[in-house]
Amino acid sequence: MNERTVAPGVRLGRASFVWRPWMMVVTLLLTAAAFVVFCWSIAVGDFPLGLPQVIATIFGQGERVDEFVVMDLRMPRALAGLIVGIALGVSGAITQSIARNPLASPDILGITGGASAVAVFLVTVSGGAAATIVSSVGLSAAALAGGLGTGLLVYFLAWRRGIDGLRLILIGISVSAVMEAITAWLLVSADIRDVARAQAWLVGSLDSRSWSEIWVALWCMLALMAVVAYIAFHLKPMHFGDEVAAGLGVRYSMVRAVLLLCAVLLAGVAVSAAGPVPFVALVAPQVAMRLTRHPTPPLVASGLVGALLLIGADLVARTALPVSLPVGVVTAAIGGPFLIYLLVRANLRRGM
Amino acid sequence: MGTTVEDPPAPGVTETRLRRVTGLGALVVLLVVAAVVSLAVGARALSPVEVWHGLFTAPGADQRLTEITLIVQTVRVPRTVLAIVAGVALGIGGALIQGYTRNPIADTGLLGLNAGASFAVVSVILVFGLANPYQYVWFAFLGAAVAGVVVFGLASIGRGAGSPLTLALAGQGIAVFLAAMTTAVALTDQASLNALRFWNAGSVAGVGFDVIWPVVAFIVVGLLLALTTLPAVNLLNLGDDVARGLGVNIALTRTVGVVAITLLAGATTAACGPIAFLGLMVAHVARYLTGPDYRWLVPYAGLLGAVILLGCDMVGRVVVRPGELAAGIVVALVGAPFFAALVWRGKFNAA
Numbered sequence: 266m267n268e269r270t271v272a273p274g275v276r277l278g279r280a281s282f283v284w285r286p287w288m289m290v291v292t293l294l295l296t297a298a299a300f301v302v303f304c305w306s307i308a309v310g311d312f313p314l315g316l317p318q319v320i321a322t323i324f325g326q327g328e329r330v331d332e333f334v335v336m337d338l339r340m341p342r343a344l345a346g347l348i349v350g351i352a353l354g355v356s357g358a359i360t361q362s363i364a365r366n367p368l369a370s371p372d373i374l375g376i377t378g379g380a381s382a383v384a385v386f387l388v389t390v391s392g393g394a395a396a397t398i399v400s401s402v403g404l405s406a407a408a409l410a411g412g413l414g415t416g417l418l419v420y421f422l423a424w425r426r427g428i429d430g431l432r433l434i435l436i437g438i439s440v441s442a443v444m445e446a447i448t449a450w451l452l453v454s455a456d457i458r459d460v461a462r463a464q465a466w467l468v469g470s471l472d473s474r475s476w477s478e479i480w481v482a483l484w485c486m487l488a489l490m491a492v493v494a495y496i497a498f499h500l501k502p503m504h505f506g507d508e509v510a511a512g513l514g515v516r517y518s519m520v521r522a523v524l525l526l527c528a529v530l531l532a533g534v535a536v537s538a539a540g541p542v543p544f545v546a547l548v549a550p551q552v553a554m555r556l557t558r559h560p561t562p563p564l565v566a567s568g569l570v571g572a573l574l575l576i577g578a579d580l581v582a583r584t585a586l587p588v589s590l591p592v593g594v595v596t597a598a599i600g601g602p603f604l605i606y607l608l609v610r611a612n613l614r615r616g617m
Numbered sequence: 618m619g620t621t622v623e624d625p626p627a628p629g630v631t632e633t634r635l636r637r638v639t640g641l642g643a644l645v646v647l648l649v650v651a652a653v654v655s656l657a658v659g660a661r662a663l664s665p666v667e668v669w670h671g672l673f674t675a676p677g678a679d680q681r682l683t684e685i686t687l688i689v690q691t692v693r694v695p696r697t698v699l700a701i702v703a704g705v706a707l708g709i710g711g712a713l714i715q716g717y718t719r720n721p722i723a724d725t726g727l728l729g730l731n732a733g734a735s736f737a738v739v740s741v742i743l744v745f746g747l748a749n750p751y752q753y754v755w756f757a758f759l760g761a762a763v764a765g766v767v768v769f770g771l772a773s774i775g776r777g778a779g780s781p782l783t784l785a786l787a788g789q790g791i792a793v794f795l796a797a798m799t800t801a802v803a804l805t806d807q808a809s810l811n812a813l814r815f816w817n818a819g820s821v822a823g824v825g826f827d828v829i830w831p832v833v834a835f836i837v838v839g840l841l842l843a844l845t846t847l848p849a850v851n852l853l854n855l856g857d858d859v860a861r862g863l864g865v866n867i868a869l870t871r872t873v874g875v876v877a878i879t880l881l882a883g884a885t886t887a888a889c890g891p892i893a894f895l896g897l898m899v900a901h902v903a904r905y906l907t908g909p910d911y912r913w914l915v916p917y918a919g920l921l922g923a924v925i926l927l928g929c930d931m932v933g934r935v936v937v938r939p940g941e942l943a944a945g946i947v948v949a950l951v952g953a954p955f956f957a958a959l960v961w962r963g964k965f966n967a968a
Contacts, residue, residue, distance in 0.1 A: 368722050368785055422961060432960055434722055435901070439957035442894040446949030450942065452814040460814055461807060468800050544793045551786060588805060594797045601794030608783055608790070609774050 288557045288566070295556070295569035302573060303347060306580045307339045341474040346576040346592070348482050349471075349539040350549075354571025355493060356531040357546030358553070358562035359524050362500060364430040370547040371416075371532035374437040374525075377541040378444030379415025381467050384408040384540075385448050388463040389455035404466070405478075409537040415444060416529040428522050468593035469542035471579050482538040486531065493527050496520055497564055504561050542593040545571050548600040555607040574600050637913050640906060644920040648701065651927045655697045659934045660941075661688060668693075691825075699829050700821045700927040700944065703885045703892070706836045708922020709843055710881040711896020712903060712915050716850045717874050718781045724897040725882040728788045728875070731891035732795035733764025734883070738816055739802040739809040746808070753812075754828050754887050758835075761883035764791055769875045773868075780857070784875075819892040819945020821930050832888045839880030843915065846874050850911045892945040895922055898956045905959070925952060 275284045301316075304323070308314045312334055314322075321327045322335040356371045371377070387404055402410075419440050423433040448467075452460050499520040502510040510517040535542065549571035550562035557566050578595040586595070656672075657663045663671065663685060670682055671689030710725045718727065726732070737760025738753050747753050772780075772787040803810040849870040852860040861867055882896070903918035926944060929951060933942035 366720065366722060367782065368720060368727075368789065373722075422957060425961060425963070431721060432963070435960040436957045438722060438894070438897065439953040439960065442949040442953040445893070446946040446953075449814070449818045450946050453818050453943065453946075457807060457811050461804075461810060464800070464804060464810060468804075543796070547789060548793065590801055590804070594801045594804070597793045597797030598801070601790040601792075601797065604793075605771055605787055605790040608787055609771055612772075612774055612783060 285557075285559075288559055288563065291557045292563075292566050292569065295553075295566055295573060299347070299569050299572045299576070302576045302580065303343055306343045306346065306576050307335055309580065309584055310334075310339060341476055341479045342471050342579070343576065344479050344483065345471050345474045345538045346579050347572050348479070348486050349535045349542060350545065350572030350575035351490075351568040352486050352531040352535040352538075352571075353542065353545040353575075354549035354553070354568040355490065355564055356528040356535070357548075357571070358550040358564050358567035359493070359500075359528040359531075360546070361550050361562045362504065363521055363525060363528075364434050365504070366430070366434065367551055368547075369430075369434050370544075371528055372541075372543060372546060373434060373441050374529055374532065375415040375419040375440045375444065376412040376529060376532040376536060377543065378441035378448070379418075380408040380412030380536045380541050382415075382444040382447045382451070383411025384466050385451045385463045388466065389451050389459045405537060405540070408466075408540070409533060412536045412541070413530075413533045415440060416533060420526065420529060424522075428518065428525055430521075433525065465591065466540055468591045469540035470591040470593065471539055472591075474538070478538065482534050485534045485537075489527050489531050489534065493524065493531075493564065496523055496527075500524065500564075501561075539575075539592070542575070542596060544593075544597045544600055545574055548597075548604050549574060551604055552600070552607060555611065637907060641916060641920070644917065644924065648920060648924050648927070651924055651931075652697055652701065655700070655927055655931055656689060656693045658931045659688075659693065660939060663689070695824060695826055695829060696821050696930065697927065698826075699824055699832075699888060700930045701923045702829070702833055702836055703821060703889050704895070704923030704926030705919040706839065706881040706885045706922075707892060707896045707926070708899040708903070708918040708920070709840065709915050710878050710885070711898075711922070712900040712911070712918035713843055713850070713874060713878050713881075714896065715900045716854060716911055717871060717878070718785045719854060720781065720785055721901070722897065723785060724893065725878070725886075725895075726792065726891060726893060727785060728878065728882075729764035729768045729791035729795060730761040730879065730882045731886055731893070732792040732799065733760040733762075734758070734886045735813065735816065735891065736760055736764075736795045736799045736802075739799050739806070739813055742809045742812050743802050743806050751825075751828065754824075758883055758887035761886050762879055764795060765875065765879035765883060767791060769872070769879075784871075816890045817945075818943035819890040819948075820943035821889050821926070822941065822943075824888055828888055832884045835880050835884035839877045839884070842873050842877035843881065846870050846877065847912045847915055850874065851909075854909070854911075890943075890945060892926070892948060894953060895926060895948050898948075898952050899925065901956070902959070 273284045274281055304316055304319045308316055308319045314331060314334065318327060318331055319335060322331045327335065353371070360369045360371050360374065361367055384404060384407070387407055419433070419437045420428075422440070423429070423436045425432070452463065455463070499515045502513045502515050503517055503520065507517050532546065550567040553566035553570040554562050556570070557563050559566075574596055575592065578599055579592045581599070582590050582592055582595040653668075656668045657665065667685050668689060671685040672694075707725055714723045714725055714727055715721060734757040737756045741747050741753050741756045768788045768791045769784070771791070772784040799813070803813050849860070849865045852863050852865050853867070853870065857867055885892070899918045899922045900914075903914050903921055907913040907917050926948065929947035930944040932951060933944050933947040936942055
């Protein structure tokens, strides 16, 4: 536990990395856990299936009936949970790394606020333009456009000879505050039935996802992850500060700009697939950091924790709870206390 | 203000002090003016003479004068007093929470105070069916206080008063959990949702003196506690080790500080609802005006908070006549773009 040896470096051709067995083990365990929960979430339902059946069906060896239930009925929902979880986890890890602030999350970069304001506007304002927009492009798409628009607005407002972490966050908080105020204003002046509908949308949910929506989200996420994976090699030196990073040959301003853009877009993907699920992006990187005992938010593990959290919460919401609650509520109710548990445990260990 | 950068190097101590005192005086004058204007502005605009009459004449035979007296004494005076008190409390609370967590994006809601108050409000509505805001003010305060105590307690387990990072994260954890519970209740119970949406807007209107005086009492206690810790906060910002070396009792200072923040922000939230963003914004502007010395920063933050909240309340009274816009909404709508512009111009890089 208290070994203070330097972790050995490993070089494979042109790529090199630090060999951290504990982190590898935790990441593999998280992957396995995410896969099991993913399959379990498909297995549970009105027509229960066994885990082996589900796994066989996923790999194309199941019966016709199972295939219909798994692939057509339940897969979109489970996949949506996976995509949203990974996207939010990675997005949060990037934001917290670059801001070097554990309180930063893509929620405060404006995506969530903008999407919520647009959605609440469309739900509560009945009449001409709003109704036309909802019927032609759909509520989720309009909200996504609002979220991305706000996110990019924050991004470009914060652009002044490159992106500075604190400036981006402070501007993000300001723009989010405006959006939240608009949302609050709309809610106060609306009819209470509309408010209930808007509130349900505001917490995010995985209900009634279709394959067409999922495909788009999936490909977007994979493309963004490829960019992140490519550029993330430059992220590590940046934890030492801009000067050190520059000395090590990292073009930090470019890396930062690209990564933050990816974070904004990843959060947008999540909003498109599930609505503004709050808190995952905030909690997942902190939990992943503590599980892997890594000093900075690890990208892969954060995504996995996010996925685990979201699919697990969805599972709990569907099976264990007497009332049906949207997944966002359950995610927060599980994620918050788990983070506290990790904090207290770390404190107790250090206190002895 | 814009010329501070071009000041001659190292101005003398007396000069700096003079400038700070002058600024403080200007803020006080501004606050007094705003308070007087606040008595006159509203759905029924009053002239200065009418305000004077309304304040100091007893209800008499004259129908019109009685009406004015009623407006001034039961509507305008309470909301003006509350806006000042709440603004001071939130401004100082915001400056302190940033000092104690050493985090420039910490806000008064960070310790779970707002989430605790909101959760208390929806649960008492669900359980007891309370309909009147007067009835749940004290539950809200209780909720905020319990949340603050739990957060600080959890952050302090094992190591004495917790590190700034643990405190901030534990606050986030609890706030996340409570917000989820609040949403869960609001989604299942329409009466709670209805109360919650008005509560969340954050307003200084419609609260009587029977609520304001106890709130003021809590806030005064919080202020006194806060003032005693200010020199120590300066040292804490040099790092725990340096502060300990210079003789600061870290655990005691943190505990007193968190109690003060809980009293200030909790009591305000109970009376007005969560007014987000004010504390954060004011703390940054004050730090820009005074520099990092908390003995000056905190008074500036308090006065700025009062001026801004009072001003926003006045704006909210006139922009959507005959209706009103809650002060909490105006603070974000008006203050945030202004704040963003300051951030963009690079005013807060030293924060």
